[in-house]
Amino acid sequence: MKLSNRINRVLIVGGTHGNEFTGAYLIKLFEQFPELIHRDSFETLTLLANPQAFAVGRRYIDKDLNRCFLRQNLDDAMLCSYEELLARNIDDLYGQNSKSSVDFILDLHSTTANMGVTILIDNEEPFNLQLAAYLSDVHPAIKIYSSGNSGRSQNALRSLGKFGIGIEVGSIPQGVLNADFFLKTQSIIYTILDYLELCNEDKLPAFSNTFILYKYIEAIDYIRNEYGEITAMIHPQLQFKDYEALNSGDPIFLRFDGQIIPYVAKLTTYPVFINEAAYYEQGTAMCLTQKHQITI
């Protein structure tokens, strides 16, 4: 159970999306009270990632910052929208080629989907699986979601760190603080920092080596007309049912004209990000996952 890589520098990031207030205000709290995130064996840094978007309460100014970290884009000086410049700046400050490169990035998000407290991992490397197992042991109500198959490990802010995970909490409307999820996120952050400290000090206690992992399979779009306009909404029976089994024949969409659209598939899946506001423009009504019991 020993962590193979010593962690020397941790970066906690909030406001990567300017209208996800949980992370942004936690960063402000930590800036005011740095002792809350101080641990002896490593340095903890904080970043309010998209200050202009946060100031106007929008996800982004020009484009989604959390899709701007592909190496080829960071290296392309011709890309100069606000978020592309911001990404380059963050890479210069904390990326693996910077003087103060960080070993671990913890990126704080919220979602309008009913995903409770979800830990986002981008791949199933041992570091992530062990951390997921530990967190599942300490906080049994959390969910672990791997977006590995979606390609998100490539372009997300947390890809800049040697290691990186996200915390996604909801349902929370954009532009709103929810105290319950604020406190839950804060608690998980402390557990993660404690975990890294225990690893560094080689004092990790025994914990359960199994947990449930929801692995991304594919995204499903809304039903749209020839102009690209949506003509259906998430069916009321599916709304808020993130992480619950979706079986072939279950209602999935309700057309505005009243027609029910069932889910048709061979396999039972477990949808997440159901009705996430930010994903309407991306053409994603939900992400389907498969549920796996993992033993590390």
Place this chain on the structure above:
Amino acid sequence: MKLSNRINRVLIVGGTHGNEFTGAYLIKLFEQFPELIHRDSFETLTLLANPQAFAVGRRYIDKDLNRCFLRQNLDDAMLCSYEELLARNIDDLYGQNSKSSVDFILDLHSTTANMGVTILIDNEEPFNLQLAAYLSDVHPAIKIYSSGNSGRSQNALRSLGKFGIGIEVGSIPQGVLNADFFLKTQSIIYTILDYLELCNEDKLPAFSNTFILYKYIEAIDYIRNEYGEITAMIHPQLQFKDYEALNSGDPIFLRFDGQIIPYVAKLTTYPVFINEAAYYEQGTAMCLTQKHQITI
């Protein structure tokens, strides 16, 4: 119970705020199937009020359209932000000085607050009170909120009609369709159209002449620091408790540093619009109301 004013033209408005999807998509549905809102005794028109804001999924482009209808501003040709121009255009089309002036405006909104299905009235004129009593009789779960004391009767889009009310449904995140509230809003619209038809035809049946009215008293802001930044959030015990009694001593805010701020007042009040996303920038954490039993 006879309606003193015959209704000849009704305007149903959605998308006054571009990120409140319930109304916007209901307007699209009614445009496709106008028979749904056809009634024999009056003409029913529809309006997607802020098409540019809807296209980009934001409340507004330059300023809140639903605060742009003060007569002195409509008459001031020097005001030319997008929404000020839009307001003038809507006034030209449907205002009381237009050729096709409307008798009744029904403006469709959603809120991140847990207000269920709320009917918004801007004053306590007999027309509004009778309609509120009828709707409360047919749909006992709805709430009736009078914003009269807040000055909203002056500058809202619905002030253009001879009569006008709003429907506010939630909790719904901005930029999200919730099928349950879509269907509930649709049902209330049909009840209102049926009511106007029955009034016009002098066929209104008997219904209960009493209902509960929540009357605006004042708005309360978040706690802020010297830079205007909020330093507290709605206390978890108050979150989602719209229309429930708030007594002196009850927790109202939770500071980021953990301190609980109690409500201090002589009177029990009934807060609404608790944690409405759009009101952070207006300096409103909630609106306090008093609860009245009304008999018409």
